[in-house]
Amino acid sequence: xxxxxHEWILRLGDDALVLAxxxxxxxxxxxxxxxxxxxxxxxxxxxxxxxxxxxLAGQREGQGRDEDALxxxxxxxxxxxxxxxxLPNGHFGDTIVRQMLFDQFAVLRYEALASQTVDLExxxxxxxxxxxxxxxxxxxAQWVVRLGDGTEESHQRVQESLNVxxxxxxxxxxDDAVSQACAEAGVLPxxxxxxxxxxxxxxAILDEATLTCPESTALLTGGRSGKHTEHxxxxxxxxxxxxxxxxxxxx
Amino acid sequence: MTQEMDLNQRFxxxxxxxxxxxxxxxxxxxxxxxxxxxxxxxxxxxxxGMQPEGNWxxxxxxxxxxxxxxxxxxxxxxxxxxxxxxxxxxxxxxDEMLDALHTGKAKYSSIFNYPTLTWADMxxxxxxxxxxAIMNQVPLCKxxxxxxxxxxxxxxxxxxFHQRQGFQIMLNLSNGTPEQKEMAQDAxxxxxxxxxxxxxxxxASSKHSEQSMRWKIKRFSNDELRQRFVDMTVPQAELxxxxxxxxxxKWNEATxxxxxxxxxxxxxxxxxxxxxxxxxxxxxxxxxxxxxxxxVRDAAAAYAEKSAERASSQxxxx
Numbered sequence: 001x002x003x004x005x006h007e008w009i010l011r012l013g014d015d016a017l018v019l020a021x022x023x024x025x026x027x028x029x030x031x032x033x034x035x036x037x038x039x040x041x042x043x044x045x046x047x048x049x050x051x052x053x054x055x056l057a058g059q060r061e062g063q064g065r066d067e068d069a070l071x072x073x074x075x076x077x078x079x080x081x082x083x084x085x086x087l088p089n090g091h092f093g094d095t096i097v098r099q100m101l102f103d104q105f106a107v108l109r110y111e112a113l114a115s116q117t118v119d120l121e122x123x124x125x126x127x128x129x130x131x132x133x134x135x136x137x138x139x140x141a142q143w144v145v146r147l148g149d150g151t152e153e154s155h156q157r158v159q160e161s162l163n164v165x166x167x168x169x170x171x172x173x174x175d176d177a178v179s180q181a182c183a184e185a186g187v188l189p190x191x192x193x194x195x196x197x198x199x200x201x202x203x204a205i206l207d208e209a210t211l212t213c214p215e216s217t218a219l220l221t222g223g224r225s226g227k228h229t230e231h232x233x234x235x236x237x238x239x240x241x242x243x244x245x246x247x248x249x250x251x
Numbered sequence: 252m253t254q255e256m257d258l259n260q261r262f263x264x265x266x267x268x269x270x271x272x273x274x275x276x277x278x279x280x281x282x283x284x285x286x287x288x289x290x291x292x293x294x295x296x297x298x299x300g301m302q303p304e305g306n307w308x309x310x311x312x313x314x315x316x317x318x319x320x321x322x323x324x325x326x327x328x329x330x331x332x333x334x335x336x337x338x339x340x341x342x343x344x345x346d347e348m349l350d351a352l353h354t355g356k357a358k359y360s361s362i363f364n365y366p367t368l369t370w371a372d373m374x375x376x377x378x379x380x381x382x383x384a385i386m387n388q389v390p391l392c393k394x395x396x397x398x399x400x401x402x403x404x405x406x407x408x409x410x411x412f413h414q415r416q417g418f419q420i421m422l423n424l425s426n427g428t429p430e431q432k433e434m435a436q437d438a439x440x441x442x443x444x445x446x447x448x449x450x451x452x453x454x455a456s457s458k459h460s461e462q463s464m465r466w467k468i469k470r471f472s473n474d475e476l477r478q479r480f481v482d483m484t485v486p487q488a489e490l491x492x493x494x495x496x497x498x499x500x501k502w503n504e505a506t507x508x509x510x511x512x513x514x515x516x517x518x519x520x521x522x523x524x525x526x527x528x529x530x531x532x533x534x535x536x537x538x539x540x541x542x543x544x545x546x547v548r549d550a551a552a553a554y555a556e557k558s559a560e561r562a563s564s565q566x567x568x569x
Contacts, residue, residue: 017314024308024317027324028301028536031544033332036301040325044318051314068313092547149557150550157546242312242370249428251312251370251420 004181006060007080008188009122010070011178011224012109013053014081016129017071018232019102020046021239022089031092038139042099045132052125072243076233077226084168086223086232090161093154096143097161103137104201105172108194118186141205148209159211167218173198174221266467271397274340282466285459286396287341288357289468291348294334295359297327298352299533303367304376312370319416320373326409333402340398353538361519362445364527371424371431371438377417379439379446379484385410386480387450390470399468418487425491432492439488440496447511448519450477481509 023043030036054067065073084102089095110133113126147154173195175183183190206213222228242251258277265272272278301324308324311317335345351357362380367373388410391403424435451457451473463469471479481500488495499512521527 021309024321027308027321028298028305028328029540029543031540031547033298033328033335035544035547037325037328037332040321040328044321044325047314047318047321051318054314071314092544146554147547147550150554151546153546154550154553238309241310246312246428246430249312249431251316251423251427 004178005119005185005187006057007178008182009053009057009060011080011082013050013057013070014079015085015102015106016046016053017050018079018081018235019085019099020044020050021235022085022087023095023099025089026095035092039095042136042139045129045136049125049129049132052128056121056125068243072240076228076236079223079226079228079232079236081223081228081232082168082171083220083223083229084165084171086229086235087165087168088231091157093147093158094161094165096140096147097158098165099136100140100144100205101165101169101202102172103133103140104198104205105169105194106133107137108197109188112188112194116187122187144205144211145209148206148211155210158209162206162211163214163216166214167216167220170219171221171223174224176224178224266395269467270395271400272395273397281462282468283341285463285466285468286399287338287343289463290334290338290341290399291343291351292358292360294331294338294348295352295357296363297331297334299359299363299537301327301331302533302536303363303365303529304373306367307370307373310370311373316373316420323377323413323416326413330406330409333405337398337402349541353534353541355525355534358523360449361522361527362449364522364530364533365441365445366529368441369434369438371420371434372442374417374420374424374435375438375442377413377415378421378487379417379442380449381410381414381417382484383446383449383480385414386476386483390476391468393467393470395467421491421493425493435491436493439493443496444514444518445522447477447481447514448516450474450480452516452519478508481511485509 020043023039023046026036026039026043028036030039050071051067054070058065058067058070082102084098087094087098107130110126110130114123114130116123144158147158149155173191175190175192179188179191182188203213259279262272262276262278262282265276272282304320304324304327308317308321311320335348338348339345348357352359367376385407388403388407392400392407394400394403421435421438424431451460454460454472454474457473460469460472464472485495485500497512499510501510503510522530525531
């Protein structure tokens with residue numbers, strides 16, 4: 001169980017870290033000053049969650065790895081995030097649709113984690129994160145509605161974003177030996193148990209946004225076992241460059 | 252005419268008695284124009300200033316440093332927002348100011364036209380550039396225009412945190428490996444002179460200074476502030492074990508200040524004229540962000556309009 005827990009917490013931490021890294025790429029490129037600030041804020045929240053989660057994952061692993069060892073000295077094959085969060089930012093609509101799809105899932109996952117009493121350290125991290133991701137979820141849903149029900153151009157653009165991103169969502173609800181062990185331990189229900197509520201909430205947002213929910217049943221998956229898109233390796237090359245160039249230095 | 256003279260006299264007397272001018276008070280056109288120029292230039296500097304540091308967010312060498320740097324750059328966007336709002340109280344819109352920035356009509360601090368080549372530049376910018384900015388900005392908290400003075404109180408609080416985090420980066424590098432120390436010295440070499448230039452031309456050749464001093468928009472001269480900065484910073488460089496790149500720098504017992512070498516104003520003029528290493532990239536990046544965001548801003552405006560229409564048709568139906 002200890003191994004599985006470490007693996008499970010890495011998944012949560014990597015989702016947060018990789019998405020924070022993507023969102024921080026927006027800094028000084030946002031469509032308006034207010035939105036530049038909002039995206040940085042969300043990136044900062046996610047980065048804080050990642051730091052707490054990776055620290056905990058390192059402790060549970062018991063091999064002396066801290067947050068930076070896990071962030072800077074793993075290869076892309078060792079990262080455990082879902083593919084959705086590593087996809088390039090694209091335009092603002094792509095970023096905000098990706099964010100909405102993920103935020104709706106993150107709220108459900110943190111709600112469950114915050115209310116269990118088997119792993120209290122994880123519950124404490126989740127309780128703090130839940131307040132943050134509820135705000136993120138409200139923000140991204142509002143923007144999906146504004147863009148979907150805005151101009152003809154914005155409607156077309158975000159419908160296209162949604163069509164492209166949709167096949168990556170099913171991975172969030174997949175279960176395997178790791179998630180089953182966590183469910184049996186009472187730390188977190190199976191990922192599959194979130195599907196119905198997520199679908200209902202996402203559909204409500206898409207309806208309000210006058211967007212069409214894609215029918216695609218394509219399943220793009222592999223992140224949880226370290227089989228990523230080609231994009232992740234480039235992201236890590238950039239993120240890890242200083243640590244890898246000067247190993248052992250303190251910054 | 253007489254009425255205008257009365258107003259002007261009252262205005263001058265008000266300033267002389269250290270009272271704050273507020274948005275709705277009468278003010279001479281030239282005072283208004285000077286403030287719009289200065290505050291918008293300041294706001295633009297915050298916004299353009301996000302780029303050289305934003306350049307290292309994705310490559311920050313630890314998650315803690317990444318988080319601090321991201322928060323710092325976000326503060327700068329926030330400063331830009333308060334300052335644009337302060338300028339708007341004088342009767343100009345943010346769109347007009349941004350347009351002036353994008354078309355090259357408005358200036359921003361030339362320091363941001365230098366490239367950030369290594370991680371040590373994040374330290375040097377916080378330590379030197381924010382340090383120089385604080386020297387310039389603390390007196391503005393007492394400037395005669397109320398909305399600007401109040402915005403500056405908040406900006407200065409955050410800037411002093413930025414300066415400390417920059418110094419902390421330099422301290423870690425100076426106490427680090429030989430490569431890190433070399434990186435720190437190299438950053439000091441590149442940022443020292445441009446930082447001294449941030450205080451503007453020597454007093455004798457500063458074209459806006461005298462009137463601004465009289466109006467209490469400016470409280471100390473460029474040369475006074477520059478000297479204060481040198482006096483504060485040189486001992487900090489010694490503490491870091493770094494060498495300030497000025498062979499003429501020495502303590503003057505008689506004046507109680509450091510003497511320093513002549514500034515290369517031809518470089519300053521080149522950068523101000525648009526020929527610095529990054530002038531073109533900074534503006535191109537800003538314009539691209541604005542243009543790429545146009546459809547998003549249009550969508551938000553269209554949605555707001557539709558929502559208002561729906562709300563009013565619901566009200567009238569009821």
